[in-house]
Amino acid sequence: MVALIDLKNLEYHTPNQECLLKGIDFQLFPGECVLICGKSGSGKTTLLNVLSGLVPELFEGQLAGQGQMLGQQFPISDFPSHAEKIGRVFQNPKSQFFTSEVLSELAFKMENLGLSREMMQEKIQQVATFFEIEAFLAQPLYQLSGGQKQTVAFASSLLPACQVLFLDEVASNLDKTGLAKLKQTLKHLKRSGVALVLVEHRLDYCLDLIDRIYVLENGQLKQELSAAELKTYSANELAGFGLRDWQAAVNQLTLQMEKKEATIQLQLENLFFAYPKQKEKQIAIHSLTLDNRQIIGLVGENGAGKSTLVQLLTGLLKAKQSRITLNGQLMRAKDLLAQSFLVRQEVSLQLFFESVAKELTFQAKRLACYDEIVAAFGLEQLLSRHPQSLSGGEKQRVAIASALLSGKTCLYFDEPTSGLDALQMQQVSQQLRFIQQNYPVLIVVISHDQPFLCQTCDRILKLEKGRITSA
Amino acid sequence: MNKKSLSIDPRVSLFYVLLASLFLIFPFQLSVQYCFFGVVACALLLIGKYRQVLYYLLIFVVFVLPIAIRHPILALIRDFLAIGFARMLPLFMTMSLAMDRQSTGKWQAAVAKMKMPSFLFIPLVVCIRFIPTFIQEGKQIAQSLKYRGLAQNWRQILFHPWQFFEYFVIPLLSSSEQVIMDLSSSSLIRCIQNTNTKTSIYPIRLKMLDYLLFLIGLGMIGGQLWLHSLI
Numbered sequence: 243m244v245a246l247i248d249l250k251n252l253e254y255h256t257p258n259q260e261c262l263l264k265g266i267d268f269q270l271f272p273g274e275c276v277l278i279c280g281k282s283g284s285g286k287t288t289l290l291n292v293l294s295g296l297v298p299e300l301f302e303g304q305l306a307g308q309g310q311m312l313g314q315q316f317p318i319s320d321f322p323s324h325a326e327k328i329g330r331v332f333q334n335p336k337s338q339f340f341t342s343e344v345l346s347e348l349a350f351k352m353e354n355l356g357l358s359r360e361m362m363q364e365k366i367q368q369v370a371t372f373f374e375i376e377a378f379l380a381q382p383l384y385q386l387s388g389g390q391k392q393t394v395a396f397a398s399s400l401l402p403a404c405q406v407l408f409l410d411e412v413a414s415n416l417d418k419t420g421l422a423k424l425k426q427t428l429k430h431l432k433r434s435g436v437a438l439v440l441v442e443h444r445l446d447y448c449l450d451l452i453d454r455i456y457v458l459e460n461g462q463l464k465q466e467l468s469a470a471e472l473k474t475y476s477a478n479e480l481a482g483f484g485l486r487d488w489q490a491a492v493n494q495l496t497l498q499m500e501k502k503e504a505t506i507q508l509q510l511e512n513l514f515f516a517y518p519k520q521k522e523k524q525i526a527i528h529s530l531t532l533d534n535r536q537i538i539g540l541v542g543e544n545g546a547g548k549s550t551l552v553q554l555l556t557g558l559l560k561a562k563q564s565r566i567t568l569n570g571q572l573m574r575a576k577d578l579l580a581q582s583f584l585v586r587q588e589v590s591l592q593l594f595f596e597s598v599a600k601e602l603t604f605q606a607k608r609l610a611c612y613d614e615i616v617a618a619f620g621l622e623q624l625l626s627r628h629p630q631s632l633s634g635g636e637k638q639r640v641a642i643a644s645a646l647l648s649g650k651t652c653l654y655f656d657e658p659t660s661g662l663d664a665l666q667m668q669q670v671s672q673q674l675r676f677i678q679q680n681y682p683v684l685i686v687v688i689s690h691d692q693p694f695l696c697q698t699c700d701r702i703l704k705l706e707k708g709r710i711t712s713a
Numbered sequence: 714m715n716k717k718s719l720s721i722d723p724r725v726s727l728f729y730v731l732l733a734s735l736f737l738i739f740p741f742q743l744s745v746q747y748c749f750f751g752v753v754a755c756a757l758l759l760i761g762k763y764r765q766v767l768y769y770l771l772i773f774v775v776f777v778l779p780i781a782i783r784h785p786i787l788a789l790i791r792d793f794l795a796i797g798f799a800r801m802l803p804l805f806m807t808m809s810l811a812m813d814r815q816s817t818g819k820w821q822a823a824v825a826k827m828k829m830p831s832f833l834f835i836p837l838v839v840c841i842r843f844i845p846t847f848i849q850e851g852k853q854i855a856q857s858l859k860y861r862g863l864a865q866n867w868r869q870i871l872f873h874p875w876q877f878f879e880y881f882v883i884p885l886l887s888s889s890e891q892v893i894m895d896l897s898s899s900s901l902i903r904c905i906q907n908t909n910t911k912t913s914i915y916p917i918r919l920k921m922l923d924y925l926l927f928l929i930g931l932g933m934i935g936g937q938l939w940l941h942s943l944i
Binding site for chain 1: 818819838860863879885891901902903908
């Protein structure tokens with residue numbers, strides 16, 4: 243069988259002579275599924291950029307190596323023709339959308355290729371029916387939940403059909419249904435001869451599909467494994483490859499009530515909320531008590547209302563009717579806002595000051611614990627840096643530390659492990675444990691990351707269509 | 714699906730934005746400006762933007778209308794505000810017209826239909842694409858500022874513009890840098906550079922209302938030139 247991609251001794255140097263990839267041999271055959279893994283910063287996304295032709299089309303630098311990619315000699319000279327044969331889903335679906343609504347996003351590549359409207363409509367209808375996104379077709383993309391956006395991003399990469407599909411952390415925000423659809427689609431694509439290249443930290447949904455695994459370290463190929471070999475590795479060994487323990491995902495979450503007394507108790511009674519323009523999106527909770535004896539995980543299907551519930555709990559949204567008390571004291575939206583802090587998935591939108599030190603100390607009420615918190619989050623060397631100049635993981639540590647130092651009693655985290663490798667996920671888990679054990683703080687985490695939830699949370703709240711179905 | 718039935722072709726909206734820009738640059742006759750205000754307000758009403766028309770009407774009555782009333786004492790301040798608003802208001806109104814339910818996809822289709830060269834087409838489409846991103850990220854920043862006890866209001870923006878710049882613009886720019894790279898990558902992979910004739914999922918066709926608005930717009934330019942020749 244002729245390889246779709248066959249590269250030998252691939253090397254990539256940036257314009258300032260930094261070597262990002264070195265000595266990589268890579269092969270990809272039709273209908274094959276290849277996983278590229280490694281710790282954060284090992285060069286996985288850079289390799290995807292080379293394979294998808296974005297180096298040197300968009301990212302400048304020197305490429306060296308021999309071989310071919312989809313019939314063109316490497317390095318390729320005709321990028322548009324290469325692009326016609328490939329599809330790619332990026333890590334952050336939001337920033338890859340070129341249009342503002344679902345329908346036009348699904349049609350974008352087909353429009354550029356000049357397909358007729360009838361053909362586009364037919365293909366979109368098929369994909370929309372399969373992914374159950376017909377109801378969203380006319381909806382603006384920004385109104386979708388994170389998982390729904392990811393589904394649209396994946397669906398749009400399938401239109402029109404391609405020979406090679408590159409997927410970069412495509413499962414990070416998907417719920418169980420979304421993961422099942424993803425797996426089913428990948429299986430179907432594989433059977434129909436499409437080659438799949440995955441960059442992933444999660445194995446739970448794709449282990450059965452993978453044929454070969456490339457492990458990268460510092461831009462070099464450390465190991466090449468088969469799926470059967472990978473299954474024999476322990477959780478620690480997998481973490482060394484940046485991979486999550488695939489078995490953790492199937493373990494049942496167990497409730498681990500801590501013996502300590504609850505010092506923070508948030509009680510909700512008769513909470514009801516509906517968006518004025520989206521009446522079907524409702525939150526209705528009869529009674530719920532949250533306290534700081536456990537770290538609470540908030541789970542649910544994409545679009546179940548998790549983010550809306552957190553906005554109500556933090557006072558950003560005002561419920562039509564509700565009675566919310568914190569330690570017995572009735573709270574209005576304004577009071578909740580004063581007691582709450584939400585650490586977002588996109589932390590760069592919540593860092594405002596010129597240095598990390600100022601970010602941490604601004605209006606801080608736990609200044610007495612400053613040194614301890616700075617040390618616990620490993621921020622000593624970063625205090626004079628501008629927060630926006632930090633890496634994603636460092637920014638997140640600064641945001642969590644500033645939330646803790648602010649002295650607020652209710653801390654909420656929205657998908658804190660999205661896109662993190664196994665080691666980084668463990669670090670976030672340890673940080674949350676550190677906070678829960680040492681400070682009187684209520685912690686609620688929205689996440690789809692099963693291994694992280696297993697490792698971190700003691701109590702799971704399940705939200706379905708705006709209602710708590712399991713607490 | 715949208716409940717509203719009427720919509721305006723993006724090309725006509727773009728024509729009106731350009732016309733409003735002319736109002737901003739050149740001193741048009743008051744009667745022409747009032748007429749323009751009326752036409753755009755009617756167009757907004759037709760597409761169901763009742764609340765926005767009410768706001769614009771309020772601004773018009775408070776700031777723009779007094780320009781016709783001659784009063785010697787407060788003339789300076791009044792004229793300053795009136796002229797400023799009279800020139801700016803049409804631009805804001807036409808922007809509302811342009812942004813109404815016009816997905817970036819429809820805009821791209823309309824711009825492509827105008828046979829615009831790609832060196833103009835791609836940057837324009839990227840600009841159109843960025844408007845909703847800026848709005849959404851701005852909202853997220855505003856929410857995050859509330860958690861930090863730094864909620865911004867118009868007074869703070871007016872008296873502490875640098876603080877506003879630091880709080881809003883820097884995170885926005887930082888986030889935009891990543892968005893730009895992802896967006897460029899994604900659009901290249903999805904064949905934006907393709908030189909074939911592009912098609913559109915949206916049918917782009919001028920309707921009666923579009924022709925009417927187009928003719929009225931041209932009529933206003935003609936009216937201004939005629940009035941100018943009389944002076």
